[in-house]
Amino acid sequence: MVPTMVDVNKPSSGTLNREAFSKVKATGATIEFQSVRKAYGSVTALHDFSLTIHPGEFLTILGSSGSGKTTALNALAGFSGADSGDILIDGKSVIDEPPERRNLGMVFQNYSLFPHMTVFDNIAFPLRMRRAPRREINERVERVLEIVRLGALAKRMPRDLSGGQQQRVAFARAIVFEPPVLLMDEPLGALDLKLREALQFEIKEIQHQLGCTVVYVTHDQREALAMSSRIVVLRDGRIEQVGTPSEMYDAPKSRFVADFIGQTNLLAADLSTAGSVSISELGAVYRDADSQARQGAWYASVRPEKLQRRPAEGADIAVGVTVQEAVFLGDVIEYSARTAHGALIHFREQRRDRDRIPERGETISLVLRPSDVVLVPDLAKTGR
Amino acid sequence: MSDGVAMPRDGKGAARGRRAPLSSLWLLAPAAVLFLFVFILPVGEVALWSVQGEAGLSAENYEAALGAGPYRTILFGTLQLSFGVACACILVGYPAAYFLASRPPRNRTLLLLLILTPLWVSVLVRTFGWIVVLGREGLVNSMLIGIGAVDGPLQMLYTRGAVYIAMVQVLLPVAILVMFSTMTTINRSLLMASRILGASPWRGFVHIFLPLSAGGAVNAWMLTFVLALGFFITPALVGGPKETMIANLIATQITLTLDWGLGSALGMVLVVAGFAVVGAIALLFRRVTGLSGHGGSR
Numbered sequence: 001m002v003p004t005m006v007d008v009n010k011p012s013s014g015t016l017n018r019e020a021f022s023k024v025k026a027t028g029a030t031i032e033f034q035s036v037r038k039a040y041g042s043v044t045a046l047h048d049f050s051l052t053i054h055p056g057e058f059l060t061i062l063g064s065s066g067s068g069k070t071t072a073l074n075a076l077a078g079f080s081g082a083d084s085g086d087i088l089i090d091g092k093s094v095i096d097e098p099p100e101r102r103n104l105g106m107v108f109q110n111y112s113l114f115p116h117m118t119v120f121d122n123i124a125f126p127l128r129m130r131r132a133p134r135r136e137i138n139e140r141v142e143r144v145l146e147i148v149r150l151g152a153l154a155k156r157m158p159r160d161l162s163g164g165q166q167q168r169v170a171f172a173r174a175i176v177f178e179p180p181v182l183l184m185d186e187p188l189g190a191l192d193l194k195l196r197e198a199l200q201f202e203i204k205e206i207q208h209q210l211g212c213t214v215v216y217v218t219h220d221q222r223e224a225l226a227m228s229s230r231i232v233v234l235r236d237g238r239i240e241q242v243g244t245p246s247e248m249y250d251a252p253k254s255r256f257v258a259d260f261i262g263q264t265n266l267l268a269a270d271l272s273t274a275g276s277v278s279i280s281e282l283g284a285v286y287r288d289a290d291s292q293a294r295q296g297a298w299y300a301s302v303r304p305e306k307l308q309r310r311p312a313e314g315a316d317i318a319v320g321v322t323v324q325e326a327v328f329l330g331d332v333i334e335y336s337a338r339t340a341h342g343a344l345i346h347f348r349e350q351r352r353d354r355d356r357i358p359e360r361g362e363t364i365s366l367v368l369r370p371s372d373v374v375l376v377p378d379l380a381k382t383g384r
Numbered sequence: 385m386s387d388g389v390a391m392p393r394d395g396k397g398a399a400r401g402r403r404a405p406l407s408s409l410w411l412l413a414p415a416a417v418l419f420l421f422v423f424i425l426p427v428g429e430v431a432l433w434s435v436q437g438e439a440g441l442s443a444e445n446y447e448a449a450l451g452a453g454p455y456r457t458i459l460f461g462t463l464q465l466s467f468g469v470a471c472a473c474i475l476v477g478y479p480a481a482y483f484l485a486s487r488p489p490r491n492r493t494l495l496l497l498l499i500l501t502p503l504w505v506s507v508l509v510r511t512f513g514w515i516v517v518l519g520r521e522g523l524v525n526s527m528l529i530g531i532g533a534v535d536g537p538l539q540m541l542y543t544r545g546a547v548y549i550a551m552v553q554v555l556l557p558v559a560i561l562v563m564f565s566t567m568t569t570i571n572r573s574l575l576m577a578s579r580i581l582g583a584s585p586w587r588g589f590v591h592i593f594l595p596l597s598a599g600g601a602v603n604a605w606m607l608t609f610v611l612a613l614g615f616f617i618t619p620a621l622v623g624g625p626k627e628t629m630i631a632n633l634i635a636t637q638i639t640l641t642l643d644w645g646l647g648s649a650l651g652m653v654l655v656v657a658g659f660a661v662v663g664a665i666a667l668l669f670r671r672v673t674g675l676s677g678h679g680g681s682r
Contacts, residue, residue, distance in 0.1 A: 077580055100581040116673075117594050125591070129582035175582065183580075317661035 027057035028213035029090045029180035032141065037097035038071050045071040045238045049085070049092065053215060059208055060224040061214045062260075064236035069217045072234070073185055076215060078102050100129070103211070105174035106183040110190065113158040117214045119145075119169050120154040126177045133250045147206070164195045165170055171203070175210060182207070184216045188223065200226050221261045225249065233257050239381070249303075255287040255378040258301035265307075265345045269300040277375065281343035284317045297378040304334065306372040307347035309358075315367035321345065323358045333357060337364075422681035427655070445649035455633065455650065462630040463657060465544070465619075466612035469551045473559035473600050473608045476552065481560045482597075485567035496564070503557050511621045514550045518622065542624035550622045551615055558611065559604040566600025567593075583626060595673070602669045606662045613658050630654050 031053040038046040046068045053059045063069040074080045075089055087095050094102050103128075113122050117236035120141055127137045145151045149167040167187065174182055185202070188196040199301045207214050212258040224231050225245045231241040233248070233256070241248065241257045252258035260264060269276040278285045279300045282283055300363055308315065321337035324344070327375050335358075347366060349355075358364050397403040437444050449455050490622055502510065517523045518540040525537040540546055570593060578588035623629075629652060637647030 022543075077576075078578075080574055098584075100582050100584055102580075103582075104580055106577070108573055108577060110573060111572070112571070112573045114574060114577075114592055125578070126581040128539045129578075129587060177582070369508070 019276065026181055028057070028211050030055050030088075031087075031181060031213060031215065032070070032088040032091075033076075034086040035181045036072070036075055036082045036087060038068075038080065038082050039073060045237050046075070046082075049237075049239065051232060051239070051242065053213060054210050055213055058214045058216065058229045059229060060202070060218060060228035060231045061234060062218060062221060062224040062231050064219050064260075066236075067234040069219075069234050070185065071237070073183055073215065073217045077104060077183055086266035094113070103177075103179055104181045104183055105177070105179035107167075107170045107174045107185070107187040109156075111170040111187075112263060113166055113169055113173075115158055118155050118157060119150065119161070122158065122169055123173045123176050125173065129176060140176050141172075144176045144384040148172045155266065163191055164199070167191065167199065171206070175206070175212070178212075180212055180213050182210075182214045184214065186218050186220075187216075189218075189220075190286060194221075195355050225261065231261075235258060250374075251375055252301060255297075255299045255301070255376045258299070258374060258376045258382070262306055263346065265300075265302040265347075266302065266376075267300045267302065267343060267345075271295075271298050277370075277373070279373075281341050282317070282319045282322075282339055282345075282368075283285060283341050284319065284368075286317055288370060299378060301374040301376050302345070302368065302372065304346045304348040307345070307366045307368055309349065309364060309366060310366055312369070314371070315369045317368040317370060317373075319345075319368065321366055321367045322366060323360055323362050325360065326357055328357075331381065337366075386616045430648045430651055433644050434652045445645040446653070448646055449649045449653050455646075458628055458648070459630055459653060460632055460658070462613060462654075463661065464617075465547065465551075465629065466609050467661075468517055469548060469555060469612045470526055470559075470605045472548070472611035473604050474563075475557050477556055477559040477604065478564055478601060480598075481563035481567055481600075482593075484560070484564050485570075486572075493514055496561075499557050499560055502553070507554055510554060511550055511618045514546065514553075514622050518546050518549075541622060542626065544623070547619050547623040547627050550618045551612055554615075554618060555608045555611055559608050562604035562607060563597065564598045566603070568595050570596045598669070598673070602665065606665060610658050610662060613654060 018050050031051075033051045036046060036049040037044070049068070049072055060071055061069040071080065075082050078094070078097060082095060085095075086093050089102065109292065114125065117125070123141045123144060127140060132140070134347050141154075142151065147156055148171060150165060150168055150172070153161065153165065161169065167190075170187070184203075188199055191199065216224075225248075228245055229246050230242065230244055231242065232242045235256055241253045243251070248257060248261045252261065255266060258261060258264050265277050267281045270280065271292075271294040275287060276285060277288045277300070282300075293315050307319070319339060321339050324336045324338055327334040331351060333351055334346065336344060336346050338344055434442065434445050435441055440605070449459070484492060487495060518526070520537045520539075520541070522538065522541070525534075528534045529537065531675070559644070574592050574596075575588050578592045583591060614631050615629060616635065619627050620627045620632050627657070631654075634647050634650050637643045637650065653669070
């Protein structure tokens with residue numbers, strides 16, 4: 001699934017210099033958002049945003065455009081104030097501090113390299129602004145150039161670099177002063193998929209080595225799953241759910257999160273009878289001792305890989321489907337199929353040599369464990 | 385915006401490989417023809433006249449124009465005045481252009497329109513306006529006398545100061561426009577980046593915005609300088625005979641004294657002097673930006 005450790009297509013310049021790391025070390029800071037609210041005119045971009053980010057954590061704020069993720073990041077960076085609430089870094093309120101006094105590293109979506117400065121001068125900029133002595137500037141810039149393996153390009157101008165190289169310069173510039181917090185605003189958005197995946201690993205690795213706290217903003221859920229220690233899903237300026245990648249994937253708390261993170265089948269569920277779950281589109285009714293009678297719009301979220309063709313222990317739900325399409329992806333095969341009740345569902349299975357791939361129109365039987373069904377409310381309909 | 389000056393490129397990547405294909409050169413033809421007939425040929429002819437003496441080829445016109453005497457004084461006076469006017473336009477116009485460029489795009493249109501309105505009015509009318517304002521019984525004098533600041537009217541018209549003010553007023557919109565168009569190409573997120581990386585607003589301006597907009601300011605300076613060199617009506621009307629500029633002198637030679645040889649020589653000197661100053665400024669700018677490690681260095 002996710003590209004594994006050895007990626008033969010990874011550009012050779014893409015490897016990081018591990019030894020160079022040992023000399024750069026930052027201590028991560030704690031960040032606390034306390035009921036931060038921000039409105040633009042009549043539009044509230046962020047409602048009562050509260051969140052504690054732990055030292056050394058890689059926290060991703062995930063959301064689509066307009067979800068408030070950039071507003072949250074800008075409030076932390078100091079580019080836009082908050083209407084109310086407070087932001088603390090290591091227990092100290094920074095809400096009234098201008099950006100230059102917050103001591104944060106930041107990588108921008110478009111890199112924002114200074115076009116009139118060489119790579120060296122770009123990276124030296126934050127040190128010069130801190131009035132570091134010349135010798136220290138040279139040492140530190142050389143060190144981070146070594147980390148991102150761009151030492152040979154120190155005298156180049158940004159416009160003479162490739163997109164990936166510019167990204168690394170932006171990264172080097174953000175970490176050269178060893179900030180306790182590193183902010184990243186969709187830093188990989190402008191790169192192609194291969195490079196993006198390679199850089200995901202590099203960024204994670206650098207963060208591990210540096211030990212700084214990272215606040216990463218993206219709309220790409222795959223990126224969020226791959227990189228984060230925790231994810232915050234924002235929707236319409238509110239926190240929808242906070243959790244580790246596996247929590248978000250395995251135990252989404254709302255229809256929105258189940259749908260947004262990973263692939264899933266969302267099927268209307270009837271929970272009006274205590275102890276019983278009815279999913280009419282699968283023709284399935286099963287007992288769930290914990291389930292209480294609940295009204296409102298509820299959905300059963302079923303991940304594609306949880307539906308299986310071969311019988312398994314505890315897989316009590318059986319669903320008859322007609323195969324619509326089989327998509328061969330090498331290691332896995334993805335199917336779309338229609339249930340007897342007319343719902344289109346997707347399922348996925350690991351490919352095994354012996355297996356015969358069912359053909360279009362073939363009717364097969366799938367099984368599912370009740371424990372693999374996650375029941376989620378549609379918060380937009382049932383209210384919060 | 386003429387890249388040559390605004391942002392000295394490496395030459396390497398920019399010039400090579402990006403040569404216009406021959407097939408598109410015909411696009412230049414209309415401009416080239418026009419330029420040939422209204423500029424190259426007339427200037428060539430003027431150049432010929434300027435070396436025409438009583439008996440064939442002679443340098444006597446240039447000796448008259450450049451030798452010690454009133455002509456040389458007026459030539460240097462013109463260069464000096466134009467230099468000062470161009471500098472004043474940049475100093476006054478830069479903050480205005482900065483203000484304009486930092487407005488949200490939809491608010492800019494109206495403000496730009498306001499800046500440009502003076503250009504709709506002919507230079508002649510605007511210059512007469514200054515006579516009304518600066519004259520012995522003009523607005524400024526009657527106000528000063530009215531509030532009792534002075535006893536009698538001040539001599540403001542027909543001074544060098546009046547020429548300065550009137551010329552800056554005429555050329556300012558041009559300078560603002562040129563600088564504004566450079567400033568709008570500067571990505572504002574660069575300033576945000578400078579802030580988060582530790583620069584105060586002022587240092588962000590000095591280290592990022594100023595160098596990136598300097599090319600536009602130099603272009604604006606050169607343009608206003610060259611335009612000022614050729615100013616004719618304004619100095620004649622608000623400066624009086626004392627403040628004669630070289631353009632007035634040339635006009636006198638051509639239309640009154642009918643000494644076309646001397647007039648042509650003065651014209652050629654003006655063209656060459658203009659080129660020389662502009663070239664020197666452009667070179668200086670390249671040198672400065674090159675040496676500081678911003679821009680042209682390898």
